[in-house]
Amino acid sequence: MSDLAHLLPEGVIAVTLGGVLLSEAGYYGERTRLVTLAAAIGLATALVQTLIAYGQVSGPAVGGAIMVDGLSQFFRVLAIVTGLLAIGAVALGGRLEAENRSEYVALVLTTTLGTCLAGMAADSLLTFLSLLVVNVSLNFLAGFSKANARSSEAAIKRMLFGIVSSLLFAYGVAILFAQTRSLNIYEMHRALTASPASPAATLVTFLLLFATVCYLISAFPMSLWTPDVMEGSPTSAVGFLSVASRLTGFAIAIRYLLVVFSTKGSEPGQWVVLGEVHWTGIVGGVAGATMGVGAWLALRQGNVKRLIGCLGIVQAGYLLLGLIVLDEVGVAAILYNLVLDAFALSGAYFVLSLLLDRAGTEEFGRLGGLFHRAMPECICLFLFLASIVGLPPLPGFIGKFTLVGAAVRHSQFFLAVLALVSSVLSIAAVAKLAYSLVGSDPTRLGTGEASLGISRAQRIFLVALIGSLVLLGVFAESVLGWAGRSLRFILW
Amino acid sequence: MILFPLAGMFAQAAFTGAAGQARNLGRWVALASSLMSSLLGIALVATMSSHSPELHAAETYPWIGSYAITYAMGADGVNALPILLISIVCPLLIVAEWDRGKGIRGMHGLLLLIQAALLGTACAQDLFLICFFWAVSAIPFYFLTAIWGGASREMAAFHGIVSAVLGNALFFGAIVLIYFSIDPHTFLLRDLAGGKFAGKTFAFLGGEVSTEGAALLLISLSIALRTPVWPLHGWFVRKAEQAPASVVVASAALGTPISLYLFLKLSYALFPEMISRCAHALVVIGCINVIAGSVCALVQSGLRTLLAFVCLSEVGLILMGIGSLDSAGVVGAEFQLLCLGLALAGFGLFSGILADRGGPSEFRGEGGEPIFGGLVGRAPAMAIVVGIVMASLLGIPGLGGFVGHALLLIGGYTVHPIVLMLAGFSLILATYCLFSMYRSLFLGKASARSNGVADLTLREKAVLLPLVGAIVAFGVYPAPLIELVRPALITLLSTVK
Numbered sequence: 001m002s003d004l005a006h007l008l009p010e011g012v013i014a015v016t017l018g019g020v021l022l023s024e025a026g027y028y029g030e031r032t033r034l035v036t037l038a039a040a041i042g043l044a045t046a047l048v049q050t051l052i053a054y055g056q057v058s059g060p061a062v063g064g065a066i067m068v069d070g071l072s073q074f075f076r077v078l079a080i081v082t083g084l085l086a087i088g089a090v091a092l093g094g095r096l097e098a099e100n101r102s103e104y105v106a107l108v109l110t111t112t113l114g115t116c117l118a119g120m121a122a123d124s125l126l127t128f129l130s131l132l133v134v135n136v137s138l139n140f141l142a143g144f145s146k147a148n149a150r151s152s153e154a155a156i157k158r159m160l161f162g163i164v165s166s167l168l169f170a171y172g173v174a175i176l177f178a179q180t181r182s183l184n185i186y187e188m189h190r191a192l193t194a195s196p197a198s199p200a201a202t203l204v205t206f207l208l209l210f211a212t213v214c215y216l217i218s219a220f221p222m223s224l225w226t227p228d229v230m231e232g233s234p235t236s237a238v239g240f241l242s243v244a245s246r247l248t249g250f251a252i253a254i255r256y257l258l259v260v261f262s263t264k265g266s267e268p269g270q271w272v273v274l275g276e277v278h279w280t281g282i283v284g285g286v287a288g289a290t291m292g293v294g295a296w297l298a299l300r301q302g303n304v305k306r307l308i309g310c311l312g313i314v315q316a317g318y319l320l321l322g323l324i325v326l327d328e329v330g331v332a333a334i335l336y337n338l339v340l341d342a343f344a345l346s347g348a349y350f351v352l353s354l355l356l357d358r359a360g361t362e363e364f365g366r367l368g369g370l371f372h373r374a375m376p377e378c379i380c381l382f383l384f385l386a387s388i389v390g391l392p393p394l395p396g397f398i399g400k401f402t403l404v405g406a407a408v409r410h411s412q413f414f415l416a417v418l419a420l421v422s423s424v425l426s427i428a429a430v431a432k433l434a435y436s437l438v439g440s441d442p443t444r445l446g447t448g449e450a451s452l453g454i455s456r457a458q459r460i461f462l463v464a465l466i467g468s469l470v471l472l473g474v475f476a477e478s479v480l481g482w483a484g485r486s487l488r489f490i491l492w
Numbered sequence: 493m494i495l496f497p498l499a500g501m502f503a504q505a506a507f508t509g510a511a512g513q514a515r516n517l518g519r520w521v522a523l524a525s526s527l528m529s530s531l532l533g534i535a536l537v538a539t540m541s542s543h544s545p546e547l548h549a550a551e552t553y554p555w556i557g558s559y560a561i562t563y564a565m566g567a568d569g570v571n572a573l574p575i576l577l578i579s580i581v582c583p584l585l586i587v588a589e590w591d592r593g594k595g596i597r598g599m600h601g602l603l604l605l606i607q608a609a610l611l612g613t614a615c616a617q618d619l620f621l622i623c624f625f626w627a628v629s630a631i632p633f634y635f636l637t638a639i640w641g642g643a644s645r646e647m648a649a650f651h652g653i654v655s656a657v658l659g660n661a662l663f664f665g666a667i668v669l670i671y672f673s674i675d676p677h678t679f680l681l682r683d684l685a686g687g688k689f690a691g692k693t694f695a696f697l698g699g700e701v702s703t704e705g706a707a708l709l710l711i712s713l714s715i716a717l718r719t720p721v722w723p724l725h726g727w728f729v730r731k732a733e734q735a736p737a738s739v740v741v742a743s744a745a746l747g748t749p750i751s752l753y754l755f756l757k758l759s760y761a762l763f764p765e766m767i768s769r770c771a772h773a774l775v776v777i778g779c780i781n782v783i784a785g786s787v788c789a790l791v792q793s794g795l796r797t798l799l800a801f802v803c804l805s806e807v808g809l810i811l812m813g814i815g816s817l818d819s820a821g822v823v824g825a826e827f828q829l830l831c832l833g834l835a836l837a838g839f840g841l842f843s844g845i846l847a848d849r850g851g852p853s854e855f856r857g858e859g860g861e862p863i864f865g866g867l868v869g870r871a872p873a874m875a876i877v878v879g880i881v882m883a884s885l886l887g888i889p890g891l892g893g894f895v896g897h898a899l900l901l902i903g904g905y906t907v908h909p910i911v912l913m914l915a916g917f918s919l920i921l922a923t924y925c926l927f928s929m930y931r932s933l934f935l936g937k938a939s940a941r942s943n944g945v946a947d948l949t950l951r952e953k954a955v956l957l958p959l960v961g962a963i964v965a966f967g968v969y970p971a972p973l974i975e976l977v978r979p980a981l982i983t984l985l986s987t988v989k
Contacts, residue, residue, distance in 0.1 A: 391660075392623075404664075427661075431653050434653075438639070476556045477557050
């Protein structure tokens with residue numbers, strides 16, 4: 001029974017979810033505004049509980065199905081914060097009709113729940129289930145604008161990729177189960193250390209599991225869905241969609257790859273590859289390809305949402321750099337960048353949801369002069385994008401440095417050069433966007449409004465997002481330290 | 493010193509309202525914060541003792557401990573003159589944009605951001621911090637050009653930012669390489685200085701690459717992209733044509749000297765062995781720059797483009813000074829940074845003043861006939877000021893430019909006499925260009941256009957007077973400044989030799 005206390009935040013989210021669903025069935029119209037508030041309060045309560053429980057006892061719980069450690073707490077905090085940002089964005093965005101809002105909030109809550117569980121799952125079945133929960137609810141979010149054909153297309157595209165990758169994951173786990181007779185990753189680790197699997201089997205298992213991760217974080221071979229889904233999905237949902245999917249992906253990646261495919265090295269905070277298959281090479285190759293392809297795609301986009309989707313792909317490649325070094329500093333760099341991305345991506349898409357829906361277009365060529373009509377929003381957008389592509393003074397710069405540093409420390413100079421080149425290309429893509437936004441001809445914009453004003457609440461939300469980003473840069477040391485400490489608790 | 497402009501930036505932005513008292517208060521706040529920072533900067537330079545190469549006013553706080561990134565600031569003989577330059581010019585830019593109607597808060601804010609970022613670049617003693625501030629300084633230029641520029645401002649801003657970002661990325665690559673090739677990893681210049689990289693190599697694409705060479709190459713390329721260096725100067729000329737005058741000044745008279753200062757400091761301090769091997773190449777590049785700048789300046793008919801090419805050839809001269817590895821040459825290069833900045837600031841602001849009077853930016857028509865002419869009668873103060881600024885640009889005795897040029901030529905002659913003569917000849921070309929510009933503007937018969945040109949107002953005089961005063965003062969009595977920089981530079985040089 002005391003084990004269940006570890007799941008208290010998840011319980012609160014689940015109860016909130018139930019309440020939201022019930023209220024949706026019972027109420028109509030304006031009252032659903034309360035639903036958003038209630039969901040936000042529920043998530044905030046869960047966050048407070050997580051913070052209270054932070055750093056307390058760690059170890060396996062609920063019969064070994066979950067692992068309560070720093071890493072799971074980290075992902076829990078981040079997932080809940082992302083959920084809060086998404087709810088805040090939808091409450092302030094004003095785009096969704098009031099009656100749809102509670103459905104949206106319910107989907108956000110479900111995804112948050114799934115991400116929290118994926119972060120702590122030590123049992124492959126639980127991981128698989130949380131993966132499915134996240135996938136299904138994100139698919140619904142992608143197809144949320146029912147009237148929009150592109151949105152439905154996005155949902156189907158994402159679903160197809162999602163089904164394939166879930167099956168690959170299931171196959172991978174099945175092979176591991178056949179070898180180790182266990183579904184618990186820590187027992188798998190012990191069994192594989194005692195009697196290593198054949199290189200071919202390890203390679204196949206790794207590829208199967210890594211493909212799932214690639215799908216979730218939209219890394220190269222599995223990144224094909226990203227631009228289309230980002231374009232088709234409703235703008236207010238895209239930020240949450242990309243961040244939550246990425247969080248789940250890295251939660252699984254760090255847990256699985258570090259526990260099942262590597263073992264403690266001779267030095268503290270250092271891991272070495274378990275077995276004979278040097279999978280870090282594969283990860284490095286995928287990282288390089290992802291960055292290159294993402295940057296190349298980003299340069300060729302003419303649609304704002306697709307562009308940011310492609311920047312997200314580049315960033316996924318960057319994040320993978322942190323994995324190839326197999327040490328605490330590298331993984332801490334990943335976690336730090338995930339925090340930054342959560343804020344920057346949510347913020348960028350929030351601004352877009354404010355701008356694009358009123359501008360009535362997403363194409364670069366027709367957005368000319370928007371800058372002069374909505375200057376605060378556009379400047380915020382540039383700041384968020386600057387953080388994503390790693391321009392100072394935004395902390396994305398520090399984040400990029402930690403990741404490139406990981407590659408250089410591992411003497412992967414080619415990858416580091418590739419990372420820099422793709423960074424320059426993505427900055428050029430952002431400059432292209434800025435160029436067309438600043439473009440001085442306001443008549444090109446079809447609508448007749450003089451200015452696209454934003455409300456005070458929206459302004460406060462934006463300032464809060466930018467402020468948190470800047471603080472994440474100023475106190476980078478504390479955040480990095482927190483991320484590093486989170487990794488100490490990984491147990492074998 | 494760095495916080496004042498930043499605080500001012502936010503404070504003045506808080507005074508909303510387009511007209512009336514709020515706007516007035518906002519610009520006074522902007523000016524006050526900029527001035528405060530400048531006074532601190534000037535006081536810092538004035539109180540520095542000239543006989544020690546030690547750091548003054550050093551501050552060190554750990555920022556990101558796990559990556560050994562510190563907030564390390566300090567002033568020594570090497571960065572004293574850049575600090576002085578920024579301190580003199582920046583408040584003047586704020587005053588020069590005093591009457592801009594629309595978006596004045598944004599413009600002042602961005603100018604203050606430039607001041608903070610450049611001061612940070614000049615003072616930082618930590619490579620990561622230098623990279624950080626230097627990259628920040630590129631961003632305001634983009635917005636300043638894109639929002640307040642001329643007809644094809646978007647393209648100019650786009651070219652500028654692409655070039656700057658490429659430069660920043662190369663610089664970033666260099667510092668990552670430097671950081672990880674030294675053990676224990678550090679960014680502090682103090683710990684990196686003195687040829688720690690000699691002989692170190694790393695494996696890249698199957699071959700062995702010298703760390704020192706690769707890092708120096710990256711830094712040089714990055715500086716070349718942020719400074720107008722032939723053949724990568726296209727963005728600069730475009731920006732000079734399109735950006736508002738104060739932005740051109742900030743770019744040419746502040747950005748350029750700071751970039752060159754960075755090159756001088758980093759290449760000498762970090763790669764003493766490699767720089768002595770590349771010195772000849774540097775001199776040749778500098779000479780090409782001088783010639784290219786002068787020859788291109790010959791055919792210009794616009795004030796701004798003329799300014800850009802004169803700047804290009806002066807940059808070449810300074811590069812030659814850096815490459816001469818001679819104490820007089822290097823001191824001259826450092827001193828010329830200051831004088832070049834002051835003179836270019838004067839020249840750029842003058843072009844802005846002329847544009848405010850409704851004139852076109854060209855001083856010559858298609859067939860070479862002067863558009864203005866005879867301004868000396870209508871605007872004598874303007875004629876005197878421009879004459880002094882121009883004379884300093886050309887190195888006429890009694891003015892700051894003369895001291896810098898003389899030291900550069902003395903230092904360079906002993907090492908590369910032939911190259912230097914070539915450069916000297918090109919300078920004569922530049923002299924011809926500037927004087928023909930002066931003639932067609934101020935002398936000769938007054939055209940109909942000239943009638944609309946009034947003399948300098950009190951505010952414009954207030955802007956130009958400190959510049960002219962500084963140019964004359966540094967020209968007549970340069971000794972204290974030279975004594976200030978000499979020990980530090982000689983210490984730097986001694987590691988090279």
